[in-house]
Amino acid sequence: MNTSDISKAQGHWVLAKMGKKVLRPGGRELTNKLVEGLSISSTDDVVEFAPGLGYTASLAISKRPKTYTGVDADLEAAKRLRGIINHNGYQIIHGNAAETPIDTGCKSKVYGEAMLTMHADHRKSEIIKEAHRILKKGGLYAIHELGLTPNTISDELKATIQKDLAVAIKVNARPLTQQEWSELLEKEGFRIKSIDTNAMHLLEPSRIIQDEGFFGALKIGFNILTHSDARKRIVEMSKIFRKHAKHMNSIAIVAEKI
Ligand SMILES: C[S@@+](CC[C@H](N)C(=O)[O-])C[C@H]1O[C@@H](n2cnc3c(N)ncnc32)[C@H](O)[C@@H]1O
Numbered sequence: 001m002n003t004s005d006i007s008k009a010q011g012h013w014v015l016a017k018m019g020k021k022v023l024r025p026g027g028r029e030l031t032n033k034l035v036e037g038l039s040i041s042s043t044d045d046v047v048e049f050a051p052g053l054g055y056t057a058s059l060a061i062s063k064r065p066k067t068y069t070g071v072d073a074d075l076e077a078a079k080r081l082r083g084i085i086n087h088n089g090y091q092i093i094h095g096n097a098a099e100t101p102i103d104t105g106c107k108s109k110v111y112g113e114a115m116l117t118m119h120a121d122h123r124k125s126e127i128i129k130e131a132h133r134i135l136k137k138g139g140l141y142a143i144h145e146l147g148l149t150p151n152t153i154s155d156e157l158k159a160t161i162q163k164d165l166a167v168a169i170k171v172n173a174r175p176l177t178q179q180e181w182s183e184l185l186e187k188e189g190f191r192i193k194s195i196d197t198n199a200m201h202l203l204e205p206s207r208i209i210q211d212e213g214f215f216g217a218l219k220i221g222f223n224i225l226t227h228s229d230a231r232k233r234i235v236e237m238s239k240i241f242r243k244h245a246k247h248m249n250s251i252a253i254v255a256e257k258i
Contacts, residue, residue, distance in 0.1 A: 011169030022211035026250030037254035049097035049112030113144035146175035147251035190255035
């Protein structure tokens with residue numbers, strides 16, 4: 001959550017600093033579909049990769065699973081969440097989702113949002129492999145990530161989008177097409193159960209109100225207006241998201257370990 005130099009901070013932490021809580025590309029709407037698709041119940045052992053600020057963690061925990069384990073690589077985020085989630089089999093681990101201390105084949109549901117996109121394809125595969133390792137057979141793995149569209153998008157345009165995103169959000173984001181996300185999961189031993197998509201409207205005013213509520217959006221707007229360094233970054237991000245709006249979307253996939 002390093003925001004000591006706003007001009008260099010990762011885009012999601014700049015938004016978090018301005019008060020934004022929903023940091024995933026498809027917003028609450030796609031998150032709700034992901035949570036529905038997982039059908040979390042009191043018999044489930046749930047793992048969340050990269051809970052970040054804990055928005056989806058609270059949704060998952062509201063279903064009263066038997067256990068909940070969040071794994072986040074950011075020490076500050078993990079510490080903050082530990083202050084909120086630390087009781088009755090609900091725990092937060094500070095660590096890398098690609099190599100967790102979780103036992104093999106003991107979990108029934110695993111999910112992660114806006115985190116695979118941040119990694120190169122071989123790192124994405126390592127994280128997907130880890131989800132596969134810790135899940136029981138028949139267990140579900142759900143992802144909510146940044147997508148590229150259509151499936152036939154040219155390599156040239158893909159490279160331009162990746163370069164623009166790296167400059168704007170200061171993360172080497174590597175979004176994939178629906179076909180590529182599906183193949184990545186299938187390659188590691190998952191069967192696709194459902195796919196939902198949404199527009200990539202993370203910074204559009206209507207989505208901010210939908211995700212954060214009217215007063216939340218008002219507070220974020222005020223914070224942006226009164227912090228010129230963050231405003232500059234957010235305007236840059238917004239420009240890039242709009243420039244590539246036709247070719248970027250958000251995608252949620254629920255897959256089953258076979
Ligand atoms: C864009 S934020 C998304 C947070 C949250 N999932 C959400 O959608 O609001 C990215 C988060 O992923 C975490 N992260 C990235 N790579 C990770 C990894 N390999 N293992 C665990 N956490 C990771 C970061 O620390 C950060 O909290």
